[in-house]
Amino acid sequence: MFTSTGSRGLYKAPLSKGLLLVPGVLACLLTLGFPQYQELFSYNLQAVRHDFQLWRLVCGRLVCLDLRDTFCSSLLIYNFRVFERRYGSRKFASFLLGTWLLSALMEVLLAEVLHRLFQLRADALPSGPLAAVFALFVPFFHSIPRVQVTQILGQLSITNKSLVYIVGLQLLTSSPFMWIVALGGLGAGELYLGDVLGVQRFLRVPGFVARACSRTLEPLLSGSEPNREAALGMGATLDIQRQQRMDLLDQQILLSQFAHMRRGRQQQVGLINWDRFFPNLRHRGQNLGRPQQPTPPPPPPPQPTPAASTPVSEEQVARLMEMGFSRLDALEALRASNNDINMATNFLLQH
Template sequence: MFTTTGSRGLDKAPLSKGLLLVLSGLTVVLTLLPQYHHLFTYSLQAITQQQQVWRLVCGRLICLDLKDTFCNSLLIYNFRIFERRFGSRKFASFLFGTWVLTALMDFLLAEAFHYLFDYQVAELPAGLLGPVFSLFVPFYSSIPKVPVTQLLGQISITNKSLVYIVGLQLLTSSPYMWLVALSGLISGKLYHSNALRVQRLLFLPRWLSRVGAFLLEPLFSGLPPPNDTPLGMGATLDIQRQQRMDLHDQQMLLAQFNQARRNHRPPQDGLMNWNRFFPSLRHRGQNFAPEPQPHPSPQQPHPSLTALAPTAPPLDNTPVAEEQVARLMEMGFSRIDAQDALRASNNDINVATNFLLQHLG
């Protein structure tokens, strides 16, 4: 369920990969060296009374609890889809902007809590928690909700349910984690809606992004996931058969893509010819009646030529649901691309979303 909004792995997400490796590694190091924990605690009292401003940096980067680190890493891994869609610079600007805003919101909410309940909040959970909670704002508004299954026949499980469960687990891990979460959500809403033009004020300059790409991207960028993934040795026959079908589908897509390039037919109006990329292989091997083949017309090629390379049947007349088209348009894709993707994927919004995010995101 963590891969329903994009492909597996950390391909095209070097910043997310760097955050996962560096922050998790530093947490393990601090676990082995507990005598240095006091340097990375997020103490509001030490910042305000002892002027230890450096705690705003050290206390808001590294988690001191392994459970918080695990949940935080799962959320960063899932939110890598925003780096693939917007680019590393815009994703880094979002994290930096919300990181600055949450520093201010933490003090404002702590003072409001002290004024309302007469209780002083001396210390908050440490780590890169505020910006991660702020990513729930674009996740809620930009990623479409696709039903996956139902629990007990009544509770609907979607592709976003597990992400919210992990966020809830992180929210209940510490007494004052709710304050950090509320600060992150408010900061994420302010930055996402560009209130008071904070995106322009807290956007990373181009020269800094170039320096970061030159120094850090070669270290954390990896190879794309291979297409020839070996089949599971311990899988059942049904799982092995499904894996072979998926592998064959990927090979068919790649072969048709290469054939489309050899035919040197430019796409009309700058759009992709979706019918060439999606063969009707989704219901192979299932107990469905075979679809009637269209009658040959004078414009169709000779059967001996079509037997050389399989092509997808025409999908121009396939009806699409306007609700699914609207969901894809909310993610920033054009109406024509959304309609073509839904027609080509037999109205499966999950497959259409994955293809649009991977190839046009």
């Protein structure tokens, strides 16, 4: 299920790779090797309010001090890498930066409201970039298609997004005050994605920073393109290997149909029968002394393939266009996949 929104690996996702490596390594070092430095990365709101230690709003939201939170957030970041491929690294980094800053303000406000209305003190919140991880659930909910995988007991529907929500629920229940971080992240995600008060213009990564990181960090974190032939043997069991081969076969069939439809459209639109306007001059003199033969009728136009004649739902086209794809590519992908929006989305993301 974690690979249903894109191809495997971290290809074209250097920022996601950095978010998996750097905070994970730091969390292991602080938990196992240097526990005496954990206090520097604790998210202590009481120290922020009373001692004005504003630096804790930064350091306390960088590294998870609980390995369970590190594991769950890493799984979610790996799944959400599809948004970096779709938006680009700079836009994806701007979304994380904007939601990270907005959620800090919302967390402080929620803790203060909780204290004044219900006399409940939230002196310390879970550490780490958890608010930005919860914020990524907003585009995941709005833009990733929901496709049913199976049913349990004939009533409970399991979709390609169920496992992601289960991991998010596990992360939500790992700490008593995690719900404050989750609400701050979800609210920040809605504000940034909806561009409320034009926050996307102000909270974004500057161009010179993006260029500098592209020249220095991207070569170190860039991943190689996955080898599809070598990926066939990655399954641990025969069922997994068989499923991988079926997925690869579906992708090859879809790619073949897509290329065939594009060639057919180019032949019908781009090619002109110039012989209809200018007959062959080389044989014109040879045909002067001979009786003219009746001109054979022109060949019938090529019949459209069954995939091309399949009606396409405008609602599905609109959903693919909302993801950033052009209308022409969305139409061709839906026709080639027989209006299967999940296959069309995977095809457009990978090819």
